[in-house]
Amino acid sequence: MSSRLPNPLISLLVIIVWALSPLPSTLAQVEKRPHIQIRGIYGGAPTQLLKQNKQLPELGVNAIFMGSGSLTEERIAQLKKQGAQVFAEFNTMHVANYLKDHPDAAPIGVDGNICPAPQGWQGICPTHPDYRKYRMDEFRRVLKEHKIDGIWLDYHHSHASWERAIPDMPDTCFCERCLKQFQKDANVSLPRAPTSKLSQLLLGKQKAAWVQWRCDVFTDWVREFRSIIDETRPEALLGTFHCPWSNTDFNGALKNKLAIDLKAQANYIDVFSIMPYHARFNHPQDPAWISRQTAWLGNHLDIKGAPGERLKIWPIVQLSDWGETVPVEQVHSVLDHGTRLPATGVMVFRWGSLHPQTDKVAAMIDYYRKIKP
Template identity: 25%
Template sequence: MVQRIAYGFEPDLPGFEGMSPEEAGRRLREIGCDGVFMHHPDRAWVDGLHAARLRVYVSQGIFAGRGIWGQFPSSRPITDEGTLAPREEWYEPAIPTLPELRAYRLDELEDTARSAPIDGLWLDFIRWPARWEKAQPRLYHSSFDPITLRQFQEDTGISLPEEATQPAEAAHWILAHAAEPWFDWRCQQIVSFVAEARARLHRHLPDALLGMFTVPWTEEDFNGTFIRIVGQDPARLASHVDVFSPMVYHRLCGRDVAWIGQVSRWVHERSGRSVWPIIEAIASPDEYPASEFAATWREALNASAGTAIVFTLTGLLQDPTRVNVWEAS
């Protein structure tokens, strides 16, 4: 059975303004939608969309956010060159080791679960830093800030040499002498957050799915960066995650359509979990013809046992032919 899920529905979306939750739900069903991702739905909207037989999911950003460095001044990562992590367009990454940020995000998540009977919550930006949405992303090791270095040494029992007093010196020593323990430990920081997120979610919604938007890299991409750079290993995360959603935005990443299936199948094989790929529908119809969208959507469905997500609903609706493809699938 095909499940068509749209990312980015909000009550003020053009074409839905002024509608009641029930009216919006009927309209979404008319275009073939089976579920939507929203940011902060209240109970009335969730109940109304449920009445239309739609599932409602929430996406929550974790270790990134516009303005996060101002809100949490110690959160800005330090690269292996000893420099502050760059702001890349809208992307401001944060270290996954900052206790107050982790607590803040977990409290946000629990507030969401408490406020409305959503069907699932997907963690986004749940990784170490990388602005990956391009063919040749800027890659750097992170983070060599005092908080992260102290926690790494306490947890592993590995001590930095006394002369490694600066971030770049610490990075050089770790990557030369303790790279594998470092990469493993970084992955565990992500796993531990996801495990606690699952517990918080199920405290209020025991049947809700916990999903995760993942960077679309496999072990063949950039020399294993899925572990070495972002610390997202589906195998280690599998016991805590119900659904993985690799962000297979082929146009942004300079890949062909077949790549969507390759990444999605790899994630499933490595994790043993359900995979709902999320594909892009951002570019205008002139740049991204409906025929290519159709091939993209078919590839995602074939690689996922019939469930996929389109990013975004606005992009889908800008081209009636895309909607026809979506509805007919």
């Protein structure tokens, strides 16, 4: 039998040694964050550490965010036993497999044809009634079957690939169902004309009404999600992972393209988890972009991070590499900007690709431990 330790075990030992040892070079840089109530990990539980009998409190972690399909009674109980809150991520508009049996749910583009998936990101028509019921039924099932502390909407936007330095955001959906519903809801009449002509009208003279209607459709989904929580698990929080842009970025694309009306959704949402992935979104050398975007969101929604506020901001910040590399030297800076008011919680993206990067995991743990109340 070889005396050499397998590579995975070496990695785990490195994480553990770093986690339980101070980092003298960065200790002085960490300021207390008494307002930060959530110190989370997104992308699943840190099983690599838990298998070594490490406890989440000693790692500074008190919240785990995982996909709704990964929830199990055993895993939830294990995490809660260690004092962690468990939150589920829920895919709303990106279940691409649904189109295999329901091709009529594909978004229609300005030319009247099915709009290709931008950069491979396949959205669904937001007015398709059966798809909406399918997602609402699944949302209700997750809440009924799992004792979670909250559930976060994900991919709740139009047919667009915005999670990149140069976003790809086609105009949709111009199917007959959407056009009919728009006329009814907005109390307008469209002429009898090909879709290519109608789309020009809706993106021209009728743009304000069209954009607002699209936003209202997506907001109404949020309203229904809220009602399901209130009926099924009222103590659970409703959160949303959302685009980090301001209302003016990319020519107002937040509403004009993605159909995200943050102020309207705030009537139903408890926690806004803005997604300022600085490296991914063309700010690799500027972690301060994280706190600038969070500050904009706070001003926009009048969230200050004060005790007792109904609305909260818990950013999800990028530590794992995705396109651009996030160096270990940036970890504390990223978390510093992610934990500044009006934020009252933070989580890191994402454990699946982060855990092999043991130096960054150790720096994250060090930061979390230092800011614990």
